[in-house]
Amino acid sequence: MTEHPRDTPQFYLTAPSPCPYLPGREERKVFTHLVGERATQLNDVLTHGGFRRSQSIAYRPACEQCRACVSVRICVNDFRETRGFRRVRKANVDLIGDMRAAVPTAEQYSLFRGYLDSRHSDGGMADMSVLDYAMMVEDSHVRTRLIEYRPRGPDTGITGRGQGALHAVALTDILADGLSMVYSFYEPEETGRSLGTFMILDHIAKARQLGLPYVYLGYWVDGSDKMAYKARFLPQERLSPPGWERVEG
Incomplete structure (x- = not known):
């Protein structure tokens, strides 16, 4: 069994759900937890990569057939x-x-x-x-x-x-x-x-x-x-x- 250091982020994928922005489409998100001593540094890195924060979660769209969401x-x-x-x-x-x-x-x-x-x-x-x-x-x-x-x-x-x-x-x-x-x-x-x-x-x-x-x-x-x-x-x-x-x- 592979063990990961506590500060190493683990990423997860949500199940499909209705898109709140474009009718008739589904969305999926990839997310990880922003916790621990490196949370601030990780938040910087992930934001540069298009993630957003919600409470202690960082997420970004991971839709299979759509790339409409663009970080600005x-x-x-x-x-x-x-x-x-x-x-x-x-x-x-x-x-x-x-x-x-x-x-x-x-x-x-x-x-x-x-x-x-x-x-x-x-x-x-x-x-x-x-x-x-x-x-x-x-x-x-x-x-x-x-x-x-x-x-x-x-x-x-x-x-x-x-x-x-x-x-x-x-x-x-x-x-x-x-x-x-x-x-x-x-x-x-x-x-x-x-x-x-x-x-x-x-x-x-x-x-x-x-x-x-x-x-x-x-x-x-x-x-x-x-x-x-x-x-x-x-x-x-x-x-x-x-x-x-x-x-x-």
Whole structure:
């Protein structure tokens, strides 16, 4: 019987299930556990290879007859802010994103619950309880942070924090070469703000401040309306069999 060192990742393949992005197709995933002292390093390596993190699991699509899911990362230093992006940034100039430890709160869950009920009531996360949410945030063995978006206060310039109502939250991993947006949610009634787009713009700004060259957005799926927004952030790199390839437009 072959024995493997505890730090050696073991990979597993899921059974086929309906694809959540393209009707009539099935998906399979390959996954491994992100645990132990090398979890952070392994997360970096796997993210470079197209994996995503969910709690202490790293996964990527392994569909037999489909390659529609493409890993995307924004080129921070060369990012071009369009007129539309400038409008979004202006609409949210009153918000500040405070990066803090990944600790769940009742306020976050209330916003998360409202977001799911409004935008994803038929999705796979629709039944998540407060304990499920806490696990999503806390079950991480890598460098994970929460970014809370609130209105600027009179002491924001000193504290770096906002105050008042929570408008949006991003669960984000800090990688060696970028920020990886694991999951984000926001106040669904604030439709005029385009908060999803604003959070990505803010991550680009934060990555630039930290000297990190990329913001990882997960998978772009050609033909899926849900994922079309990711193609707007240019230039970006998309992972193909030969490696990361730059896309200008």
